[in-house]
Amino acid sequence: MATTPAPARVAEHILTAAAVREGLSPPELAEAMYAASRGTPLPSRVDRAVRQAVQAARTRDGAPTTHHEPPLMPLxxxxxxxxxxxxxxxxxxxxxxxxxxxxxxxxxxxxxxxxxxxxxxxxxxxxxxxxxxxxxx
Incomplete structure (x- = not known):
């Protein structure tokens, strides 16, 4: 998930899709993701759901997305x-x-x-x- 550049709104949609896919509530998924950031491995079903949701977000109708917004550059x-x-x-x-x-x-x-x-x-x-x-x- 961290290697997928996405605005917060898109990241929320990705995680919500993963939670729904596995029958979890978004807070349950968030708790598992937080625990993973602290070294606890993700349950395999959660890991699989997140990977599938990220892949779905990276592609549109099975084809890789080609539209990229220009990056927001700092001062x-x-x-x-x-x-x-x-x-x-x-x-x-x-x-x-x-x-x-x-x-x-x-x-x-x-x-x-x-x-x-x-x-x-x-x-x-x-x-x-x-x-x-x-x-x-």
Whole structure:
């Protein structure tokens, strides 16, 4: 589910469809998803229902969807600030690799870039942020 970019409204529809498919209430499904985020494996029927609902949302009438809305881009100054925070945290982590506070700052800066750039992984987020901030205004 986390790898499927979707607005909150669409995500709610996907999860509701999965709950209905398995005869669960949406709160029951949400509880199972929350437990899974904390390390408890999803029951196989819930996992299957979520996968099927996500796949159905990704396709229309069995054909892959081709319409993509343009991404909502952050303010350039926000991207520059987040990128600077990331590079600063990376330098501090290189200098102090065992410091848990430095590690947490580094991970927080990566998470911020992922959210800001709308990317599911750190490498893509950093790459996109660098390209975005280097564009001429």
């Amino acid at each position: 350039r100054v926000d991207a520059e600030r987040a990128l600077g925070r990331f590079f600063d945290a990376r330098l501090r982590l290189t200098a102090h690799p065992t410091d848990p506070v430095t590690r947490r700052d580094f991970e927080d800066s990566l998470f911020t870039l992922c959210v800001l750039m709308g990317r599911p992984n750190a490498h893509a987020a950093v790459s996109d942020a660098v390209q975005y901030t280097e564009l001429e205004a």
